[in-house]
Amino acid sequence: MIEILQNLNFTPFLLSFKLAGLTTLILFILCLPLAWYLSQTNSKAKPVIEAITALPIVLPPSVLGFYILYALSYNSPIGIFFKESFGVDLVFNFTSLVIASCLYSLPFMVQPLQSGFESLNKNMLEASYISGKGKFETILKVALPNIKPALLTAIIITFAHTVGEFGVVLMVGGSIPGETKVASVAIYEMVEIMDYTTAHIYSAIMIIVSFFTLLSVYIFNHKQKFTGFIK
């Protein structure tokens, strides 16, 4: 048993965590202003933006993967632009995985943040404006500290969801060891070549890690006051 564990290749897990960490960081920075905007606006564009950001929840990953693959490849203007301007290929490498994951996990970051912001007492935000503070300072010093559970939920769920993705990654990244072969893809391959021992160990690790991440979120949010979760 110990020998099997010692010989086990953990690169897919490292790759999964690296991908999830990077995706979470990028999405957090991008989604904060978006979620804030959605929580404060009465614009007619709001439902449209909300519907677009929620699309990845309902679309089959293969559909999303197919379009991302098409958009990033040399067949589309985006792919051509990156290839000719920077000499970067956007498919079948780690960069393409990050782009695809950001799209795929977008709703899992936006929605908890948005409902967190929406749960805030509007008068509290206005009290900050009356105190002479601008929007940026209000978000940083009043809004964010008062939605800690929503922040934690957004970050953890986005991270966990990215670790757990499979279809999109497979379509956009393929299965290049050390580059795009993340844990979920590795498990799929192990089953395919009927290496059930490795598949069992990989899967067990995934279940345990996921369970304890979720457990920590729920324990934290139970202690804090409940303020926001996926709608």
Place this chain on the structure above:
Amino acid sequence: MIDINVNKKLHGTQSEMLLDVKLNINHGDFIALSGKSGSGKTTLLRILAGLEKSKGIIHLENNIWQDHHSFKSVQKREIGFVFQDYALFDNMSVLKNLLYVNQDKKLAQHLLDITELSELKHRNTTTLSGGQKQRVALCRALMKKPKLLLLDEPLSALDPTMRIKLQNEILALHQEFNTTTIMVSHDPSEIYRLATRVIVLENGKIINDGSPKDVLLRTQGSQKFSFEGELLEIKKVDVIFTAIIAIGQQLVEIAISENEAKDLKIGSFVSVSTKAFSVNIKKLS
């Protein structure tokens, strides 16, 4: 001197309503703003604060807060605002709530001393009672040394004893900071105690404007006591009729004649009045 001439279309609960207010307020005045709910009181305060846009002008002394070309943002207006629900920053201690406005520690300590909050200054605001929270909100509003202090029913959620205590503190602070104050209030005794002028709004328009005595004392001619109430029941007891009337929080029983009983309808609003003679006054406390 504050010059106000603003109008704004409001979408009320029943229909559209035009808030249209022309008002001159002298420096140092304590104005009580009264009127039924939905009459536009809170909106008027929010317009003065710059939290809502409206058409028209607002001038404070020689400062233009808004006119047809310009609009001074809420951050730049010299106002303090106290919300009905306190709206404290729950992630900060009492002291930090005040210092968030500006870093004047001396002023913060002074305000906390006046309102007897010094001992609680490091407490988280979520652990405070309603009265304590409202005091923190009041102190926070004064940290800016506002020229205009806006209070939106600040005491309505508090019990009577706490109300009177806070009324005195509000008055003391209003005088010490030499500010002009506009307070939304429905409580006649509160208005009488604090205000120098009462403005009554209805459907977005000013329908009454004067000293508290002129506006609040609703008596005509030789009547000395006059209360409005709802007629709940008329009972026949032997040969006389008695009417049960709800006045404020209290029920009263009044003897009426048969003719009066015929005229009155249950559920209607009635006025109950008497002259100053043969009234009993008894000391309660």
